[in-house]
Amino acid sequence: MANYLWWRDGVIYQIYPRSFKDSNGDGIGDLPGITAKLDYLAWLGVEAVWLSPIYPSPFYDFGYDISDYEDIDPLFGSLADFDQLLLEAHKRKIRVVMDLVMNHTSHLHPWFIESRAGRESGKRDWYIWRDPAPDGGPPNNWQSVFGGSAWEYDAVSGQFYYHQFLKEQPDLNWRNPAVYQRMFQMMRFWLERGVDGFRLDVIEALYKDAEFRSNPTVWRPDLAGFGLRAYDRQQHLYDRNQPEIMDVLRDIRRLLDKYPERMAVGETSDLKSAISYIGADKLHLAFNFEFNAQNKNTLPWLPRYFQNVVQRYEAQLPADGWPCYVFSNxxxxxxxxxxxxxxxxxxxxxxxxxxxxxxxxxxxxxxGEELGMQTTPIPRNELQDPVGLRYWPLYSGRDPSRTPMQWTSDPHAGFSTHKPWLRVNPDYGRRNVAEQTEDPLSVLSYYRRLIRLRREAPALRRGAIQFLQKRPVEGLAYLRVAPEQTYLIALNFFGREITLKLDEALPQPHWQLRLSTAFGEHRRVRGNTIKLAPFEACLLEAEQEY
Known part of the structure; x- marks a missing residue:
């Protein structure tokens, strides 16, 4: 396929390894389990998998607290298992993206153990240590994302160390050239092994203000919990997104460009940062979380909301930037x-x-989103997420979205022969891969057809986007236009029949239906109107004129 580029044209599928497939009956997903399901992923049509962290870890934050960057935790397997996964994935033309946490390590990482041994330690400056404030308290007002002060006092040395997340996750000091060099050495280790790319966790947090100034306070009622955390009541001017991060992004890009078809996608906290982090000399992608409602109480199921998100995003993207969307993680x-x-x-x-x-x-x-998997209520006595344990019952944490993949109607949803680490959603008897594979009207069958159509249609992969209504109310209508092809997409957000009246003229009157969620055939396009059944989503291709 001409000019096909996997990270730009393909679909990337996030796997939470401990919840995907257990191969050894311990109730926890692992690398051999993922390898065993590669045929399913190839059948679905995804171009790449992104693996949440699989490195050695004490799992205070479920792998986002790394104690060794160049190995695999025995819970998931071994380096040999990883190499086998990589080999088998590549045989199926599936790329593998690793989750890379470069902002912080585990407090049990040998680097931090040496760093906290004393003020004269050779690795003291590998982490962020500060003297107490004049009153004996923390050096400034910076707060942890997970709650409480971001500073932890070390009685042995009489200093505080900084942790943007748990106290078991001390932040690295990226102003130290030795840290900088060591992290790039680690990236080369995985690239040489054949990894296709990295998802860069909290990449905007690598640098903090050199003067350690306190953040100003702010009131954000739109955030989850209405500022339940003190972190939400600060304007984060000094503890993230410092100018020096741009040099890191450029160096990462220079490294990746030395390897064929490698990529990096960044996680940032807002759209402005995401846009500024991408480009020909920076990251390939950065997540736009405005479909995801990251940190928000709700996400409105309203056509105008989604159209506004896309239009604002497209208007701000640099010419050498490429969009990136996600609904769940x-x-x-x-x-x-x-x-x-x-x-x-x-x-x-x-x-x-x-x-x-x-x-x-x-x-x-x-x-699991391809099955329509839903959030699973987890009782207080089964919660494992440290954030949920801290804020329950106001917030039950992230466990409800991390439950085991639902493969079959067998016990434990075919995920394991043993009781899983988290309970399975009780709807697994009818919502599972085996059942939905056989049902042509299932969510899974629809995802598969849609992914295949996207791969085959250059307009859907690369075409410009043009919305056809100025103020959509009941549905969305937009064109994807490529030189050789035009698609019309029409979506009904509600459970009643609607007729969309378009403000923009369609480029031509004749359209061929390619995919729809509705039963039966009817003429959808009449002049500048589109008739849609309840909750219908349809894709039509402009008929070629000869």
Missing amino acids: HDTPRHASRLGGGPYADARAKVAATLLLTQRGTPFLYY
């Missing part, structure tokens, strides 16, 4: 529940899938 409630749940959850899931997979940009899927 390991940190947020699953969107099949977040967008309404209930009896119409599957219908909405198909509309959301169409919206995601027909945007100009790279779509990221979260394991």
